[in-house]
Amino acid sequence: xxxxxxxxxxxxxxxxxxxxxxxxxxxxxxxxxxxxxxxxxxxxxxxxxxxxxxxxxxxxxxxxxxxxxxxxxxxxxxxxxxxxxxxxxxxxxxxxxxxxxxxxxxxxxxxxxxxxxx
Amino acid sequence: xxxxxxxxxxxxxxxxxxxxxxxxxxxxxxxxxxxxxxxxxxxxxxxxxxxxxxxxxxxxxxxxxxxxxxxxxxxxxxxxxxxxxxxxxxxxxxxxxxxxxxxxxxxxxx
Numbered sequence: 001x002x003x004x005x006x007x008x009x010x011x012x013x014x015x016x017x018x019x020x021x022x023x024x025x026x027x028x029x030x031x032x033x034x035x036x037x038x039x040x041x042x043x044x045x046x047x048x049x050x051x052x053x054x055x056x057x058x059x060x061x062x063x064x065x066x067x068x069x070x071x072x073x074x075x076x077x078x079x080x081x082x083x084x085x086x087x088x089x090x091x092x093x094x095x096x097x098x099x100x101x102x103x104x105x106x107x108x109x110x111x112x113x114x115x116x117x118x
Numbered sequence: 119x120x121x122x123x124x125x126x127x128x129x130x131x132x133x134x135x136x137x138x139x140x141x142x143x144x145x146x147x148x149x150x151x152x153x154x155x156x157x158x159x160x161x162x163x164x165x166x167x168x169x170x171x172x173x174x175x176x177x178x179x180x181x182x183x184x185x186x187x188x189x190x191x192x193x194x195x196x197x198x199x200x201x202x203x204x205x206x207x208x209x210x211x212x213x214x215x216x217x218x219x220x221x222x223x224x225x226x227x228x
Contacts, residue, residue: 034220042218043161044123058215090160090191103148106163107216118160 002015002026005093006110013081013117021076021113023091030096032074033058033107034066036087043090049074050096081117120144121217124206129225130196138191138222139203146211152180152191153205155221161205164191193224201226 007022020051025032033048043060049068063085074093078085092107122142130136134225149168153161167173167189168194179192191204203221210217 007181014167040120040126040220042220043207043216044218045215048215097148097209097214103214104166104168106166109160 004091004093004097004108004110006089006113008113009111010114011116013078013115015081015083015117017078017081019078019080021089021091023074023076023110024072025074025091025093025108026072027093028071029093029108030070030071031105031107032068032093033074034064034067034074035090035092036060036085037090038087039114046076054062071082078115083117086117087115087116089115120210120217122206122208122217123202124130124219124222127165127225129227130193132183132196132198132228133142134196135192135194136196136224138193140191140206140219142187142189142206142208142217142219144187144208144210144217147184148211148214148217150180150182150189151207151209151216152178152189153207155203157202164204174225190215196226198226198228200224 004025011054034046035043047066049055091110094107097103097105152164155161163179172181177194182189203223205221206219207216
C-alpha cells in the first residue's frame with residue numbers, strides 16, 4: 001500500500017529557481033492538499049483540490065501554483081524560489097468530507113519534502 | 119480571527135498518564151482531530167471528536183467540550199515511543215478546511 005507518495009524527499013535550490021514537488025496517491029481520494037510546516041507554527045494550507053480539474057487557494061498561496069489533471073496527482077510548483085519558502089512541505093489526501101456524508105475523514109500525509117532555498 | 123492553542127512542550131515519565139490540552143476559537147465547528155507526528159516524519163491520525171464527550175481508543179482517549187472550545191488528548195501507560203509532537207486541528211466553516219495548532223512536543227523520560 002503506497003498511500004501518498006511525495007518526491008523528492010530533500011531539495012536545495014538557489015533563489016530564483018523554479019521546481020515542482022510531486023505528489024501522488026493511490027487511494028482514489030477526491031480531496032488533496034499541500035501544507036507547509038515551519039518551526040513553532042501549525043501546518044499552513046497552501047492550495048487544495050476537491051477533485052480533478054478543481055483547485056483553490058489556501059492560507060498561504062503566494063509563490064505557488066498547483067494543477068489537478070488526474071485524481072491521483074497533485075503537483076506543487078514553486079515559480080521563483082525565495083528563502084522564505086524554505087520549509088517542510090507535506091501533501092495530504094482524504095475522502096471528500098462532504099461527498100462522503102461527514103467531516104470525519106482523516107487526512108493521509110506523504111513523508112514530506114524538505115526544501116532549502118539559498 | 120481563528121486560533122488554536124496548545125502547550126509548546128510537555129514532559130512525562132514512562133508508565134505515567136499525560137493530558138495534552140487544546141483550546142480553539144474558530145469560525146464554525148465541524149469536528150476536531152488529533153494527530154501524532156514523530157520527529158522528521160509525517161503526521162498520522164489518532165482521533166476525531168465532533169460531539170461532546172470522551173472517545174477512547176486503547177491507551178489514547180480524546181475529550182471534547184464544544185461550549186468551552188476545549189479538547190484534550192489523554193495518553194495512558196506512556197511508552198518511550200510516545201515521544202512525539204501531538205497536533206490538534208479543527209475543521210471550521212471556511213471551506214471546511216482544517217485549522218492547525220502548532221503542536222505539543224511530548225518528551226517521555228524513563
